[in-house]
Amino acid sequence: MRRWLEGYSRRDLIDDGLAGVITAILLIPQSLAYAMLANLPPQAGLYASMLPPILYAFLGTSRTLAVGPVAVAALLVASTLSGHGISDPAVALIYALILAFEVGVLLLLLGTFRAGKLMNFLSHPVLSGFTTGAALVIVVSQIKHLTGIPASGHTVPSTLAGLAAGWPQIQPLTVVLGSAAMASLWLAGAPLSRLLRHWRLPDRLVLVAGKSAPLVVVLAGTAAVALGHWDADHRVAVVGALDLGLPKPNIGFLTASQPWLDLLPSAALIALIGYVESVSVAKVLASRRRQRIDPDQELIALGAANLGAAFTGAMPVAGGFSRTVVNDTAGARTPLAGIITAFLVGLAALYLHGLFIHMPQAILAAIIVVAVLNLVDVKTLRQAWQYDRTDAAALLATLFGVVMLGVEQGLLLGLTLSLLLFIWRTGHPHIARVGRVPGTEHFRNIERHTVDTWPGLLLVRVDENLCFANAGPVEDFILEALTDAPDTRHVILIASAVNAIDVSALEMLQGLIKNLRTQGITLHLTEVKGPVMDRLERIGLPDRLSPGRVFLHTHQAVQALTDPAAPCPGSSHCPDRVRT
């Protein structure tokens, strides 16, 4: 039993109950919509909102994370299905269950090895580019439901081409329904909140009014279709009759002859995106209440939730960003709110399935479009553009990759780019030849400051950890500086900014020591940090340096290696003073 159950109060129950109801009102139409987005039968979304959040409630470390179907994971499922050419809903469902199972196993494995930090390789600009791109892909993918034009396609260009070709088949009533729904949902957002606040209504009531808009719109749209016989008379597409009920334990997919191994990369991407989205929102909300999120335990909890999804016939799940914020704002205090939400969704599945018969798909599409427009993130792009063009380029490449090539391809492109950028940056360390600021014990870049240098002495400071990505460049810098100053006898490597030295860099240093020795040059180290020195001593580097030494301070090194009475003045008199 989790800690939150200890000392649970009546006040907590009231808050959790209200938050649970509000979230359920939002979740029921969203579940149907995201199942449609994933090209799965509606129950795959509804069932994803039942057992998975309950499992998360008992295993997760966030008190308010709302686990269930989410837009981006649904899009990735849709992309996987179309990549495998699956259109039969029954087969599609089996694929989705396999994906959920694999997502669960991957997350559990990572959690078991406490490898949550490996998920950090998704940089923020790449995530932002991916999310914005995914939102655009989702919006374009829903145009067919909002217009009635049949069109399919992996990517935005092919979908748009299909829509353009099918233009004559546009269904006016569907367009009206979809547009009215989008307009209502938009009005029920910020404008309605402002109005109700203006009327001084209590905050929670404002929230209920805003967040029940999707349900109201669905009910109104369904009523209109049913009363006007629009589905039968005007070809307005509806969800149709469903045999729902509560989810039944289902392990049939385990023996399915589907391409388990081929689905693994897609599952890995869903796991990555789902986990990153969940943990980032959970962290923000938890820290506001000074609560902690354990990233490794989150892997376990989300892994269990996805296994729960797989075994109850549901699509892969994650913690949804907007729904979690709603749950939190609605006053949820503990995961009991999520359990209450799950029960309400279950009740809806049991007793409201008659609604589906006339529920128009255009309304669900409108809900999706309005929800994902919140994912479009221009702020990060603007900031990245100002701050670091390479990060902005990674963001744009990911965005265009997602839109033009496909969701998975774009994400892989972004991941590769961010790793390459990381290596590239580490491979371009800031290295400076330094000299002494006259009259002080401070050493500064000779290219930026007027400093003293000494003939026969080369002082180099590396402002980066030494590792495989920059061992070569660091060596090149020193060797190049030596060809410019051929009378050098001592090279002093200032390690004040070096927090770590890996084996590749260690080999480079050892090679450099030997190499310099054959040229009659001695390498010395100064200002080596404690932990770095501990390791170097373990393999006896100080002995190998000999006659080179390890000095505590650069100043000491210079004093020991020069006649301190005769430093070159801070000008160009010295023969070894080179401006490169």
Next chain:
Amino acid sequence: MRRWLEGYSRRDLIDDGLAGVITAILLIPQSLAYAMLANLPPQAGLYASMLPPILYAFLGTSRTLAVGPVAVAALLVASTLSGHGISDPAVALIYALILAFEVGVLLLLLGTFRAGKLMNFLSHPVLSGFTTGAALVIVVSQIKHLTGIPASGHTVPSTLAGLAAGWPQIQPLTVVLGSAAMASLWLAGAPLSRLLRHWRLPDRLVLVAGKSAPLVVVLAGTAAVALGHWDADHRVAVVGALDLGLPKPNIGFLTASQPWLDLLPSAALIALIGYVESVSVAKVLASRRRQRIDPDQELIALGAANLGAAFTGAMPVAGGFSRTVVNDTAGARTPLAGIITAFLVGLAALYLHGLFIHMPQAILAAIIVVAVLNLVDVKTLRQAWQYDRTDAAALLATLFGVVMLGVEQGLLLGLTLSLLLFIWRTGHPHIARVGRVPGTEHFRNIERHTVDTWPGLLLVRVDENLCFANAGPVEDFILEALTDAPDTRHVILIASAVNAIDVSALEMLQGLIKNLRTQGITLHLTEVKGPVMDRLERIGLPDRLSPGRVFLHTHQAVQALTDPAAPCPGSSHCPDRVRT
């Protein structure tokens, strides 16, 4: 024309001529052997030693790099061929030409974008594990030629299984030939050198004697086979009759209907390994003579050499480690030595092809085995094991991957592992809560030192660049420290070891500022380095910090934010002093 042609002297010519002859004597049998290792016709190796080194001589920046067929690239070609199920020599040659072409184009592209530093992502332990593993795979792959037992297999286990199954077909004369050749080659190495030096022979003569051993062994073995009719009477496998001559320009492969795209990943691996091997040996030798290697120009030169290989019917080329050392030791002064070598190989192809009719494959296999045993590198493993177990694990994983799974698979495994390790380490930055050493202005880790702390003040020092891989962990550390010290009013982030902040970390900082503000806590920065501060100012971070400030020194920050008259003594009296 390259710089080395200016001021070329008669003395240079004599040295280059001798070095060229010595290298050619070594190269001719090696070219045949490496073609056999790659499962290609012998001319693919000989031709690789003609035009490609001449192109390199005019474009490269190393004066002594010996470009031609190399063992590891040959193994990668063999692995690609067997991966595609190719055994017909004519088809295999077309594949090899496509690979050489793609390697050339990739290197030229990288060179055009001056992206030599991207090649740095191959860490030294992974390279060591790969090379050792490749040497073992090569040795095992040659057992069939040394014993006459027919066996094939991608990996060491499957090849060994094939050899075990074919055991009864062992050919005693082949075993004798191969063993005698290996023993002779081994004796002609260090033992012969020692003996000749003992007799005070000149160094260059010692070198000639040692390095002509492969040629002598080939000639002796061929003579034995021809005179004893061992090929006809005892099934000793021979190279056989060849229509050689000089290479003819050949662009026929460009229109071949082979899987160009499928070969690209293999070509990328060959390009990577070939380039890294070439540049690392070129660098070591150049620095001894205080010459420079331009990594980007090397991409161009090696790219051109590989295109030259493709268009003259040769296998992919690189700078060979051992051959380059021989060339250098033999006294080569300029790339003219390489051009002389190339002409000598051409003469051999023109006039010595009669030799091939009775040349035993067992002798070539012996040459390969003795050559690649030098690649087995135990030193790096031993050092990595002492210095950093994770690097040692990456080395061993690569080695076992190469041996058990296959060459390409093992290399990819190693590359992935070294990237993951890199991210993992960056994701585990050293972060410390610090306090003031009593009576000084120095701040140290509160877990290691007895220091002053102040109630309401949290001082955190991060010893790592802030980037996407550790933005989360840094934030977690601060938030966790705050849950331990709930009365904190000010958080001071000491950035003395931060050389860079990327967009992901910037977003984290901005989120943290806002998040802390909602809790009534102010974030301050101290000791921010100049270049980092420049960037932060560009996007107005100091304003967003407000009322938080950027202090030059931590000491100033503490003085400004506390009543300096009343620091907590360096003990556990302070309420916010927590040991975690």
